[in-house]
Amino acid sequence: MPFPQSKIRNFSIIAHIDHGKSTLADRILEVTGALTQREAREQFLDKMDIERERGITIKAQNVRLRYTAKDGETYQLNLIDTPGHVDFNYEVSRSLSACEGAILVVDSTQGVEAQTLANVYLAIDQGLEVLPVLNKVDLPSSDLDKTKQEIEQIIGLDTSEAVPCSGKTGIGVPDILEEIVKKVPPPKGKEDAPLRALIFDSWYDSYRGAMIMFRVVDGTIKRGDKVRFMSTKIEYEVTELGTFTPHAASLEEIGPGEVGFLAANIKSVHDTKVGDTITHAVSQNHKPANDPLPGFKEVKPMVFAGIFPTDSSDYPTLRDALEKLQLNDAAFSFEADSSEALGFGYRCGFLGLLHMEIIQERLDREFNLDLITTAPSVVYHVYTTAESTDTMVIVDNPAKLPPPQNIQRIEEPFVKLTVHVPQAYVGAVLTLCQDKRGTQLDMTCPSADRYIIVYDIPFAEVLFDFHDKLKSVSRGYASMDYEITGYKPGNLVKVDLMVNGEPLDALSIIVHRDRAYNRGRGLAEKLKEFVPQQQYEVAIQAAIGGKIIARETVRALRKDVTAKCYGGDISRKRKLLEKQKEGKKRMKQVGSVEIPQKAFLAILKVDQ
Numbered sequence: 224m225p226f227p228q229s230k231i232r233n234f235s236i237i238a239h240i241d242h243g244k245s246t247l248a249d250r251i252l253e254v255t256g257a258l259t260q261r262e263a264r265e266q267f268l269d270k271m272d273i274e275r276e277r278g279i280t281i282k283a284q285n286v287r288l289r290y291t292a293k294d295g296e297t298y299q300l301n302l303i304d305t306p307g308h309v310d311f312n313y314e315v316s317r318s319l320s321a322c323e324g325a326i327l328v329v330d331s332t333q334g335v336e337a338q339t340l341a342n343v344y345l346a347i348d349q350g351l352e353v354l355p356v357l358n359k360v361d362l363p364s365s366d367l368d369k370t371k372q373e374i375e376q377i378i379g380l381d382t383s384e385a386v387p388c389s390g391k392t393g394i395g396v397p398d399i400l401e402e403i404v405k406k407v408p409p410p411k412g413k414e415d416a417p418l419r420a421l422i423f424d425s426w427y428d429s430y431r432g433a434m435i436m437f438r439v440v441d442g443t444i445k446r447g448d449k450v451r452f453m454s455t456k457i458e459y460e461v462t463e464l465g466t467f468t469p470h471a472a473s474l475e476e477i478g479p480g481e482v483g484f485l486a487a488n489i490k491s492v493h494d495t496k497v498g499d500t501i502t503h504a505v506s507q508n509h510k511p512a513n514d515p516l517p518g519f520k521e522v523k524p525m526v527f528a529g530i531f532p533t534d535s536s537d538y539p540t541l542r543d544a545l546e547k548l549q550l551n552d553a554a555f556s557f558e559a560d561s562s563e564a565l566g567f568g569y570r571c572g573f574l575g576l577l578h579m580e581i582i583q584e585r586l587d588r589e590f591n592l593d594l595i596t597t598a599p600s601v602v603y604h605v606y607t608t609a610e611s612t613d614t615m616v617i618v619d620n621p622a623k624l625p626p627p628q629n630i631q632r633i634e635e636p637f638v639k640l641t642v643h644v645p646q647a648y649v650g651a652v653l654t655l656c657q658d659k660r661g662t663q664l665d666m667t668c669p670s671a672d673r674y675i676i677v678y679d680i681p682f683a684e685v686l687f688d689f690h691d692k693l694k695s696v697s698r699g700y701a702s703m704d705y706e707i708t709g710y711k712p713g714n715l716v717k718v719d720l721m722v723n724g725e726p727l728d729a730l731s732i733i734v735h736r737d738r739a740y741n742r743g744r745g746l747a748e749k750l751k752e753f754v755p756q757q758q759y760e761v762a763i764q765a766a767i768g769g770k771i772i773a774r775e776t777v778r779a780l781r782k783d784v785t786a787k788c789y790g791g792d793i794s795r796k797r798k799l800l801e802k803q804k805e806g807k808k809r810m811k812q813v814g815s816v817e818i819p820q821k822a823f824l825a826i827l828k829v830d831q
């Protein structure tokens with residue numbers, strides 16, 4: 224018998240980054256007896272190493288809990304933890320699609336921030352019941368009245384029953400559980416209808432193949448059932464069904480309204496698609512559903528960079544690793560690419576810089592690959608002077624920009640940027656946005672000492688160091704969120720770098736013409752810092768369309784690493800040579816000069 228839907232509550236926790244989602248989620252696990260105190264202290268839900276180190280949540284995790292409420296009934300709570308960073312909004316909306324309610328965590332020492340609002344809108348759009356809670360009440364700077372006022376004025380949610388709580392001490396957590404039972408509506412799937420289950424996550428397990436996380440909407444799925452993925456029409460026999468409690472637990476069946484995972488010896492990562500609907504294959508007992516569930520909006524990568532193996536024999540391993548990562552992360556894309564400077568590799572698409580860094584780290588850690596990543600770029604729409612009707616080309620790699628004489632105009636992506644900031648820093652934020660080619664759209668002051676500033680600004684300008692700069696001009700008080708709005712023409716040019724006359728295609732950038740000279744000079748100076756001295760002079764030049772705009776010279780020097788060794792200490796000498804070899808791993812030969820990986824990333828740090 225499936226679990227009665229009237230006793231199921233599916234909910235997510237949403238918040239601005241660092242407002243305490245993961246801590247609260249762990250505390251909920253502890254209060255319901257799913258975790259021991261020790262496990263809870265270790266932040267169980269943030270499983271991946273990278274997450275734990277950086278203290279951020281990347282992949283949504285979900286857990287099934289049993290909770291006996293004050294009404295004496297036992298409920299099944301399915302808790303979906305969601306990431307808070309703007310790069311991962313798509314994961315938030317996916318997780319929300321498996322829920323009927325969301326707990327909105329607001330840090331009562333900080334109040335409503337940019338991503339509080341962005342996340343709450345995602346939940347409201349999906350028709351979820353939103354329950355605000357006021358977190359971190361254990362801190363002396365907690366201000367419940369001000370936080371409630373902001374939630375009411377900025378978001379428009381009633382806070383008369385908002386629970387004050389602390390994920391740290393556990394205060395208020397039992398009240399939150401009661402609120403969930405009382406206010407989150409139970410699922411209303413059709414028990415007797417053909418099976419329809421929504422895939423909202425998947426990952427790769429080296430023993431069991433592709434694993435799928437899903438929410439059953441109608442019908443029931445059982446172990447041994449033959450199921451069909453509606454978009455690909457491929458059929459598999461379910462070998463394993465389960466849920467996380469939070470430890471993985473096997474199940475015989477998963478009924479309407481429930482969440483769980485399945486394994487089915489799915490070897491090809493292309494057979495499973497997040498957003499697809501699972502139904503039954505035709506059999507004596509089962510009839511497939513006619514219509515799939517509405518899937519998800521496809522997420523398009525917004526930022527592109529080249530990833531190249533330092534050792535070209537790693538190329539096939541890199542492909543395999545990228546495929547596996549893609550299964551776990553639908554927003555990540557890649558295609559084969561080649562560079563004159565770096566050889567064969569892949570052009571990869573990401574949602575933002577944090578997303579890119581995480582993929583890079585996972586490739587490094589989980590697959591032990593030595594890689595060079597090029598400077599990231601946004602996607603440009605380039606209108607050429609070609610006579611054909613289709614004159615727009617999409618350029619996600621500055622090296623592929625057509626020659627200037629063939630370009631009619633270049634359009635770049637713009638975002639609507641929203642910044643929340645206290646009054647004292649409004650001036651500094653306006654100057655920063657202006658400096659980044661922004662146009663002010665709106666400025667409001669919805670509550671005492673909180674301004675909301677909205678700008679129309681090129682995506683390329685917010686992509687790189689904007690967040691760091693915003694934090695520094697506002698002493699950490701400003702928060703931001705952005706959404707892509709569309710494309711507009713810009714006066715853009717490509718700046719190329721050359722080392723001893725050899726073009727470094729992987730370092731080309733597209734910038735606004737007004738900044739091109741400064742950027743070119745800055746890039747050449749920066750690159751000089753990273754090019755190791757050689758036995759001959761090395762010229763570093765920056766050029767716009769063939770015209771040299773800057774030149775730096777790395778003086779010749781013969782560096783003998785063993786010079787320090789005297790007295791013929793062979794083992795020490797060998798060690799030094801070994802060390803030097805190690806350091807060379809992350810270098811790339813360009814003509815006769817080796818460029819270290821650091822140089823590629825340092826390009827981003829050049830003041831724009």
Ligand SMILES: Nc1nc2c(ncn2[C@@H]2O[C@H](COP(=O)(O)OP(=O)(O)OP(=O)(O)O)[C@@H](O)[C@H]2O)c(=O)[nH]1
Nearest residue numbers: 241242243244245246278279280307359389390391
């Ligand atoms: N004093 C106090 N600190 C808290 C409380 N809840 C969370 N914190 C701290 O706030 C910081 C952020 O908490 P997390 O739970 O990692 O925040 P999050 O919202 O999950 O952050 P992301 O996963 O990065 O989105 C951590 O240092 C926590 O220890 C609380 O109730 N009281």
